[in-house]
Amino acid sequence: MDKSDKTLWAELVTRVARAQDAQAFTMLFEHFAPRVKAFLMKSGADPTTAEECAQDVMATVWHKAAQFDPARASAATWIFTIARNRRIDMLRRDRRPEPEDLPWGPDSETDQFDALALQQDTEKLAQALNALPEKQRKMIESAYFGDLTHNEIADETGLPLGTIKSRIRLALERLRHSMTEQKETT
Known part of the structure; x- marks a missing residue:
């Protein structure tokens, strides 16, 4: 990725933040969603989970584009940081017992x-x-x-x-x- 690509991605995120520019978001989505999915699969997510998570990441980009600061990070770094955090959240969620896995009935006497x-x-x-x-x-x-x-x-x-x-x-x-x-x- 050269400097012009970095500038383009930052400009697109800024357009989404300022005007909820659907065309800019589409360009971001088409470029980053498959890359985020591949990143998540490389980190151990199954394809379905990676796809759902990638869509969640891109929805977050849409909703939180105003939080992007090009002075702090490139658009790619910002998006992949969101993806990494979602992956951590998925791992935490997966480690929690589901309600049906919790014991029912009275516990043994404490x-x-x-x-x-x-x-x-x-x-x-x-x-x-x-x-x-x-x-x-x-x-x-x-x-x-x-x-x-x-x-x-x-x-x-x-x-x-x-x-x-x-x-x-x-x-x-x-x-x-x-x-x-x-x-x-x-």
Whole structure:
């Protein structure tokens, strides 16, 4: 891909962002959708899943074209980053049990000591979360309770990806330290 191709793709994404230009999107779709599908298949997705994911990626390009910043990345890099994130989301989803895979009926009797210990750990974690600085707590809540990827948090907050990762890493270190400290005092 030469410089003129990079300029063309950036211009097309910009046209989609500014005017929802269907012709520009069609050109992007025809070029990138097969490449995204091939990329996803090389990373282990079956053809049907790769096709669905590629279409989802291109729909995201249509809806979030305004978030593209040619100063930060080329259009191809931006689109393939979306594809990589969708692939990660697919892997996470595939690892989750489906409702029919979850056990039904009453669980075996939980030992009262285990139930009390779990309740205490939950309360300690809630206290540790509340003790975090607000910016770090919000990142943890988005990543772990909101189930957002780091890139999705960056898109949502407008913060650089590095800032998101640093805040989450620092928050996890604080939580780990706080939980360890609380266990040592009990």
